[in-house]
Amino acid sequence: LTASLDLSLQRMHLDYVDIFYAHRWDPNTNLRETAEALDLLVRQGKTLYVGVSNYTAEQTAAIAQIFDELHTPFIGNQVSYNMLNREAETTGLLDVLDAHHAGLIAYGPLAEGLLTDRYLDGIPADFPLHRTNSFIADNREAYVAKLNALNAIAQQRGQTLAQLAMAWLLRDPRVPSIVIGASSVEHLLDNVRVADNMTLSAEELAAIESILND
Template identity: 80%
Template sequence: MVYAAADNRYDVMPYRRVSDSGLILPALSFGLWRNLGDQMPLSNSREVILKAFDNGIFSFDNASNYGPADGTAEETFGAVYQKDLQPYRNELVITTKAGFHMWPGPLGEFSGKKTLTAALDLSLQRMHLDYVDIFYAHRWDPNTNLRETAQALDLMVRQGKVLYVGVSNYTTEQVAEISKIFDELHTPFIGNQMSYNMFNREAEESDMLSTLDDHHAGLIAYGPLAEGLLTDRYLDGIPADMPLHRTNAFIQEDPKGAVAKLNALNKVAADRGQTLAQLAMAWLLRDKRVPSIVIGASSVDHLLDNVKVADNMTLSTEELSKIDQILKG
């Protein structure tokens, strides 16, 4: 069957500008981290990706090491793009990253010019694209001088392979440092993709949000639900072996305290007619400096539950104060 996108797709999900740039993103972006790679039938992946687009999610986030096996998430997206989404390329924001382990040998990771160049070329091949909208340096490289990384990203823009560049998992100081080089080179730097959620508030505490805003960039938040912790699944307790992302591992230092907070937050969500997950996403999107949050979903039902955040994204001053009290308690 030939795919035709839903006519009302831009009536479902709010979309937001990244700072004062020309780039606009949906409030929710779709991430293919570990959800739709080589372990999932392509038919299922296709169904979820197309349902996301039908609901106004026009930004799709990938990386060279996503899969589970390296590159297979990009191959999955590429198959769906080639078959169904290619006619909509002008509407899509397609992003990818490079820096974590991608192939054997010392050149298979980090942010040297050769590594980033090879990774981008592989990503374009896998996804059947001429260019990506955002290309991120996926992590800080402690060994390569920062100017080489910045110049490599700048060159990709000048070659027409990338429209905007970004970084991922950088600290505030690292963002400030590379932003100076981007300013000098006139590189279109668009943001930092980093972990940010109700429990992990490093972005606020480190002044990341204002630093990015000063450089006309935004924070694209991944892990908005802390790997599912900020849902109603753990109201009775957090398993000791729960595989939390490294940026949220500190939660296991006080699991009972975390569960108490989850229950209190769940009460706030219920009073708003929302799930805890929807509240957690609305809370992140309260700040215009967070133009989009990256969600993952392996089923249509899971995806549509997340999309419902668009029904109620406004938080009152009283609700925000109550949430803050719970989180600091």
């Protein structure tokens, strides 16, 4: 971890980064050693905050307890979380993070692009689903129906489906940030406009819930 950050800082011509994540759980290393390595990097001024990525609820609780002891500025866990993949809720991960005053940083917030207006007519057989969203593969038609129903709500709000999907994630104070993958300026600009309307009414949330649970 320490060598990889040193090399990254050299390549980026930076003195420090804002957040350094330990990506991912390492079964071969004592957890306290991992936590102490991350803590050391903060003490050395090479990162302001530390995070972890793809840790389960139990693993997050275990390392967060060590960070609490060390007074390490632990900011959160970067995991897959979006409207279609709610594992972070069902496993209790969100609650564990909240209990340690940390947040969930959601990667794949658009389910690799499914939660946009691109797949309303169907999900191609070769669509590259991330392993965390693989459950969609065997049920494409049902998910296309959900995408269209969600898109109708987005349109009523004057938003794109991508903007609705991001507003839905960011409504939860336990989700301080999302990591968007966009390779065009057009998509990036479309996405940042989510900030124009981040409020979801109780009726909208209930309608979304009913579509997702259908």
